[in-house]
Amino acid sequence: MKVRAAVLREMGLAAPYEQSKPLTIETVELAPPGAGELLVRVLAAGLCHSDLSVIDGSRPRPMPMVLGHEATGEIVELGADVAGFAVGDRVVFSFVPMCGHCEPCAAGRPALCEPGAQANASGRLLGGGMRWHDGGQQQLQHHLGVSGFAEYTVTSAHSAVRIDDDLPPEIAALFGCAVMTGVGAVINTARVAPGESVAIFGLGGVGLAALLGARAASAYPLIAVDPVPEKLALARELCADVVVDPTREDVVATIREHTRGGAMHVIESVGNEKVLAQAYAATRRGGTTVTVGLPAPQQMLSIPAVSLTAEERTIKGSYMGSAVPSRDIPRYVALYRNGRLPVDRLLSHRLTLDEINTGFDRLQRGEAIRQVVLFD
Numbered sequence: 001m002k003v004r005a006a007v008l009r010e011m012g013l014a015a016p017y018e019q020s021k022p023l024t025i026e027t028v029e030l031a032p033p034g035a036g037e038l039l040v041r042v043l044a045a046g047l048c049h050s051d052l053s054v055i056d057g058s059r060p061r062p063m064p065m066v067l068g069h070e071a072t073g074e075i076v077e078l079g080a081d082v083a084g085f086a087v088g089d090r091v092v093f094s095f096v097p098m099c100g101h102c103e104p105c106a107a108g109r110p111a112l113c114e115p116g117a118q119a120n121a122s123g124r125l126l127g128g129g130m131r132w133h134d135g136g137q138q139q140l141q142h143h144l145g146v147s148g149f150a151e152y153t154v155t156s157a158h159s160a161v162r163i164d165d166d167l168p169p170e171i172a173a174l175f176g177c178a179v180m181t182g183v184g185a186v187i188n189t190a191r192v193a194p195g196e197s198v199a200i201f202g203l204g205g206v207g208l209a210a211l212l213g214a215r216a217a218s219a220y221p222l223i224a225v226d227p228v229p230e231k232l233a234l235a236r237e238l239c240a241d242v243v244v245d246p247t248r249e250d251v252v253a254t255i256r257e258h259t260r261g262g263a264m265h266v267i268e269s270v271g272n273e274k275v276l277a278q279a280y281a282a283t284r285r286g287g288t289t290v291t292v293g294l295p296a297p298q299q300m301l302s303i304p305a306v307s308l309t310a311e312e313r314t315i316k317g318s319y320m321g322s323a324v325p326s327r328d329i330p331r332y333v334a335l336y337r338n339g340r341l342p343v344d345r346l347l348s349h350r351l352t353l354d355e356i357n358t359g360f361d362r363l364q365r366g367e368a369i370r371q372v373v374l375f376d
């Protein structure tokens with residue numbers, strides 16, 4: 001079938017993207033779903049910093065690619081041998097497909113699924129298939145098994161989680177990356193307990209979702225760190241007890257002062273090794289520093305090595321919020337519906353597919369939280 005999609009053909013084009021147009025809106029060919037796959041009409045897709053990292057080349061992927069990994073849609077066709085889904089089901093995509101059989105999957109850590117990671121790195125679906133072609137019959141890569149910046153997409157059934165069908169699409173999409181990653185970092189990775197202090201470095205979609213997750217976990221105090229005044233204002237409005245602008249204050253000293261020596265949990269979502277070292281310095285003795293950011297591959301982290309032993313410190317990575325998507329997404333949706341996880345506050349802009357390059361300019365300049373492309 002013919003589908004309008006946002007295709008990235010070349011990484012590293014200079015901003016502003018409104019002029020360089022790294023994403024081209026093309027009518028491309030989408031093959032029918034193979035065995036174990038779903039054809040999904042995409043209803044909404046969010047613009048995430050990891051899409052931007054592919055666009056600017058800091059997280060290289062095979063090209064050309066139909067981008068987008070945070071999305072929701074409605075199943076319109078089932079491939080052969082699909083169990084547990086029906087036409088008409090609403091789904092949120094998980095950007096790591098979970099095979100269900102490898103060692104991490106068997107251990108309850110499907111965010112680390114090995115065949116899933118391999119498929120994602122090679123721009124293919126979990127079963128190895130590629131369903132995109134352009135007009136010239138060149139194959140286009142899948143982005144993390146999702147490729148949400150398209151009117152329709154084909155995905156592995158192992159990349160989909162069924163959700164309530166009355167959830168507004170622009171909210172539902174957020175659960176696929178920002179919410180699953182941010183809330184999961186707090187709940188699954190850091191395992192924050194009530195009354196423990198939490199500091200969040202970086203208030204993009206993931207960082208603000210982590211802030212909401214820490215609130216839902218009854219953490220106290222909640223400290224939010226970001227150089228953008230509007231984001232600090234939103235964090236305070238949402239639930240932050242203390243906000244810190246690192247360009248105006250000594251961020252480590254301020255956090256130590258409000259937590260009697262450092263936060264028990266510090267979540268770093270910036271993806272910069274210097275910020276991560278600062279987050280580590282702001283963590284208390286016996287505390288945990290969790291990083292969800294994705295620094296460029298050549299970056300090295302420098303921290304005082306002895307502190308790991310002498311202060312019983314832990315530093316942990318959190319990929320996709322250490323999520324079990326089929327368990328966590330319905331839980332987070334229930335918390336949202338109940339008013340305890342107001343993730344709708346992360347939604348800052350609604351876009352058409354044709355406005356997507358402008359959206360990435362906004363994201364790059366720190367002028368947006370979550371922007372969602374809506375399809376009709």
Ligand SMILES: [Zn+2]
Pocket residue numbers: 048049050051069070177178
């Ligand atoms: Zn993302």
Ligand SMILES: [Zn+2]
Pocket residue numbers: 098099100101102103104105106110112113114115116
């Ligand atoms: Zn697996």
